[in-house]
Amino acid sequence: MTLQIGIIGTGWFSKVHADILTRMEGVRVASVCGTTLEKAEAMASVYDATGYDKLEHMLDGVRLDAIYICVPPMSHGPIEEELIKRRIPFFVEKPLSNEMDIPLRIMEQVQQSSLLTSVGYHFRYQDAAQVMKQAMQEQxxxxxxxxxxxxxxxxxxxxxxxGSGGQFVEQTTHIVDLLRFCAGEVTEVYAMAAQRSMHEKHEHVTVADVANVTLKLESGAIASIANTCLLPDGEGGAGLQFYTDTGVWDWTPERLLLPSAASHSMAGLEVPAGHDPYVRENEAFIHALRTGDRSLILSDYADACRTQEITTAAQASVESGLPVQLKFSRRLAR
Structure with missing residues (x-):
């Protein structure tokens, strides 16, 4: 049986997922919902799908096996609640919202319904990230x-x-999530942020353009994550380094460098990122849809809520000037 998939959103990530899905055997992108009918029909025409400008019309118009939600942070809430009400599994791109109240409400409903969900923290699906996760359990x-x-x-x-919740919520969430994935839960957050230049160069900028966040982990380790969005195009980059008694484990989206003293077969060498993680996260979700086996999904809605709590706690710390204790994440981890 061919799985019928709907996509909400017409931006870049919607097309990334649609392209991957259309290459899968027995999967069809059947419908696209956008903020305007023109946008929806333009994207839908590429995939021989039907375009809609209202979610209810799409859900009433065709039977769908699952929905991909690829919308800006401030647009979450009503979409997920409608899908839960109709018991339609969904894959949602990060972040879950621009704040925490909506994800908590959605998570409770997801857990009550046992609905299948997956969240787009794609770095977890890299070969390099898998190696790093396993190694950190032994470091x-x-x-x-x-x-x-x-x-x-x-x-x-x-x-x-x-709109976005700021850079730490919208972009740097990937680094926060990878930290959790490899090194465990965070218990406390303290953050500082500032507007340095972008609010003077562009109109209506209210997000900070520099920030630094200190995190305490349940293990006793500490972490510092910095971000900026004031660099010229093409400059900067993302990464995560773990400092251990065997040396530095240095990850970027392209590779993982292992320290020479590591007790690992790849010690001193480079592990490439590996197979396309976007493909892998889609394969895991589609596999779960077909079989009911959720074991390949590396981030479901409840797990992603823990990452969301950390990123929104950082903003709360910026506003209060005080550290924020994380109780929710620790409760979920047990």
């Missing part, structure tokens, strides 16, 4: 340093705090 991690450095995206909603 005495002292500290970690993470970064997400680049320029400011051009879309207007990203530049508004109430």
């Amino acid at each position: 005495n991690v002292g500290m970690a340093l993470g970064r997400w450095m680049g320029g400011m995206p051009g879309v207007s909603w990203w530049r508004r705090q109430e």
Whole structure:
């Protein structure tokens, strides 16, 4: 039986997922929902799908086996609640929202319904990330340093705090999630952020363009994650380094460098990122749809809520000037 998939959103990530899905045997992108009918029909025409400008019309118009939600942070909530009500499994791109209240409400409903979900933290699906996760279980991690450095995206909603939630919530969440994936849960967050230049160069910028966040892990290790969006195009980069008693494990989206003293077959060498993680996360979700086996999904909605709590706690710390204790994440981890 061919799986019928709907996509909400017409941006870049919607097309990434649609392209992958159309290459899968027995999977069809059947419908696309956008903010305007023109946008929806333009994207839908590429995949021989039907375009809609209202979610209810799409859900009433065709039987769908699952939905991909690829919308800006401030647009979450009503979409997920409608899908839960209709018991339609969904894959949602990060972040879950621009704040924490909506994800908590959605998570409770997901858990009550046992609905199949997956969240787009794609770095987890890299070969390099898998090697690093396994290695960190055997290392005495002292500290970690993470970064997400680049320029400011051009879309207007990203530049508004109430739209994106800020860079740490919208982009750097990937580094926070990888830290959790490899080294365990975070218990405390303290953050500082500032507007240095982008609010003077562009109109309606309310997000900070530099930030540094200190995190305490349940293991006792500490981490520092910095981000900026004030760099010229093409400059910067992302990464995560773990400092251990065997040396530095240095990850970037392209590879993992292992320290020479590591007790690992690849010690002193480079592990490439490996197979396309976007393909792998889609394969895991589609496999779960077909079989009911969720074991290949590396981030479901409840797990992603823990990452969301950390990123929104960082903003709360910026606003209060005080450290924030994380109780929710620790409760979920048990």
